[in-house]
Amino acid sequence: MSAEGAVAYRRLDSVAEVAGGLALGRSVSEREGVEVPYLRVANVQDGYIDTAEMKTVRVLPGEIERYRVRKGDLLLTEGGDLDKLGRGAVWDNRIPLCLHQNHLFRVRSNRDVMLPEYLSAYVSSSLGKQYFLSVAKQTTNLATINSSQLKSMPIPCPSIDAQRGVVATLESISEMEVAIETAITKLRAVRDGIALRGMAPIAAREVPSGWGRVALREVVPSVDYGISAVLNGDSRGIATLRMNNLSEGRPELGELRYCPQGVDSKRLLRVGDVLFNRTNSIEHVGKSGIWGGELEEATFASYLVRLNADVARLNPRYLVEWLRHPVVRQRVRSIATVAVQQVNVNPTRLRELLIDFPVDLQEQARLIASLDACDHRISVERENLAKVRAMKQGISDALLSKKPGKLDHLVKVAEADVP
Structure with a gap:
C-alpha cells in the first residue's frame, strides 16, 4: 500500500492455522481411551482463561494431538450470546495436556509473522468485534461464526x-x-x-x-411469589427481576426483561425487600439479594420469592447474609427437589430451616x-x-x-x- 505508515492486511488463515475442537457425546471405553481435561466456552473469557472448574473427557490416544492446545494458542468462542461471539484468550500451558471442545476455535499463529498476543489484542478490539458481527449468523440475542468466516478475517500485519x-x-x-x-x-x-x-x-x-435459634418462619412470617407473565425487551414495560438478576446479595440489572402489562401494586418491589431464587441449577438455586430501590418501579418473576422479614426481630440485610452463608447454602441445597435440568426449593420447607441471629x-x-x-x-x-x-x-x-x-x-x- 502506498500511504505512509499503512499496514497490509492478510487473511487469518495465511498467518495462522485455524482448527475446530473435539465433539463431545461419544462413548469411548475405559480400556481404549484416556481421560484428559478439556477447555469449553465457560473457561474462555475475554482476555483470560479460567480453569477453576475444568471437566474431563475420555478420548482415543490417537486423537490427543489433533485437539491438544499448546502454549501460545489463541482460543476463540464460536458464539452463543452476543458477548461470547469471538471471545478469546491465549493459552499459557498451565495444564500441560489439555484439549479444546468443538465450540472453541484454536488459532495457532505462524510466529515469524504474527504474535499470538498481538492477534488476541486485535480480535478483541472493536475492529475485530465489528468483523465478527458483520459476518455472524444472528438470531434474537444470539450470534455464531463458522470456521470459514474466521479463516477469512482480515488481520493487519505490521512488523x-x-x-x-x-x-x-x-x-x-x-x-x-x-x-x-x-x-x-x-x-x-x-x-x-x-x-x-x-x-x-x-x-x-x-x-x-x-443469640436466637428459631425456625425461619418465626421471623419470616410470609412469602410472596413473583409474577407469571410473558416478558420482553421493551423497556416501556415494568422491569422484572429474574433468576439471573441476583448477584452477591444485590440486584444485577445488566440483562433486564420487562412485563408489558400492569402489575398489582402488591407485587411491586419495595426498598428492603429480600428476594430468594427458588428455582435454578443446583449451583445457583438459593441465591438471594436485597432490593435497594435501584429503579423507580420494578417487580419480580415467579422463579423468585419475596421473604417478608419481621423487622422488629430481623434486619432484612442480616437475612440476606444468612442466606449467603456457605453452611446455609448447603442446607438449602439439601432440601431442593430435582426437576428437569433444574432444582426447586419449596418456600414452606425453606421456612422450616433454623436461623441463628443476634437477638x-x-x-x-x-x-x-x-x-x-x-x-x-x-x-x-x-x-x-x-x-x-x-x-x-x-x-x-x-x-x-x-x-x-x-x-x-x-x-x-x-x-x-x-x-
Whole structure:
C-alpha cells in the first residue's frame, strides 16, 4: 500500500492455522481411551482463561494431538450470546495436556509473522468485534461464526517489532488490571472472614448467649411469589427481576426483561425487600439479594420469592447474609427437589430451616455496617477496574487503527482519571 505508515492486511488463515475442537457425546471405553481435561466456552473469557472448574473427557490416544492446545494458542468462542461471539484468550500451558471442545476455535499463529498476543489484542478490539458481527449468523440475542468466516478475517500485519510494541503497551495496562483484581480478591476474603466470624453460631452445636435459634418462619412470617407473565425487551414495560438478576446479595440489572402489562401494586418491589431464587441449577438455586430501590418501579418473576422479614426481630440485610452463608447454602441445597435440568426449593420447607441471629438488632446492624464498609471498598475498586478496562480498550483500538493522536489523548485522560 502506498500511504505512509499503512499496514497490509492478510487473511487469518495465511498467518495462522485455524482448527475446530473435539465433539463431545461419544462413548469411548475405559480400556481404549484416556481421560484428559478439556477447555469449553465457560473457561474462555475475554482476555483470560479460567480453569477453576475444568471437566474431563475420555478420548482415543490417537486423537490427543489433533485437539491438544499448546502454549501460545489463541482460543476463540464460536458464539452463543452476543458477548461470547469471538471471545478469546491465549493459552499459557498451565495444564500441560489439555484439549479444546468443538465450540472453541484454536488459532495457532505462524510466529515469524504474527504474535499470538498481538492477534488476541486485535480480535478483541472493536475492529475485530465489528468483523465478527458483520459476518455472524444472528438470531434474537444470539450470534455464531463458522470456521470459514474466521479463516477469512482480515488481520493487519505490521512488523514483528511493531507488534511487540503494541503488546508491551497493552501488557503494562494489564498489570494495572491484575493489581486491582488482586485487591478485590483480598477485600472479598476480608469480607468473607468478617461474615464467617460474625455469624459463627450458625455452625455451632450450642446457641451462645445473646443469640436466637428459631425456625425461619418465626421471623419470616410470609412469602410472596413473583409474577407469571410473558416478558420482553421493551423497556416501556415494568422491569422484572429474574433468576439471573441476583448477584452477591444485590440486584444485577445488566440483562433486564420487562412485563408489558400492569402489575398489582402488591407485587411491586419495595426498598428492603429480600428476594430468594427458588428455582435454578443446583449451583445457583438459593441465591438471594436485597432490593435497594435501584429503579423507580420494578417487580419480580415467579422463579423468585419475596421473604417478608419481621423487622422488629430481623434486619432484612442480616437475612440476606444468612442466606449467603456457605453452611446455609448447603442446607438449602439439601432440601431442593430435582426437576428437569433444574432444582426447586419449596418456600414452606425453606421456612422450616433454623436461623441463628443476634437477638439485639443493634448487633445485627453492627455486623452489616462492617460488611458494608468492605462492600464500599470493593465497589470503588470495581469502578477503578472498569476505568482501566475502558482505557485499555481505547488504547488498543488506537494502536491497532494507527491513530496516534487519539492514543496520546487516551493516555492523558487515563493518567488523570485512574488512581
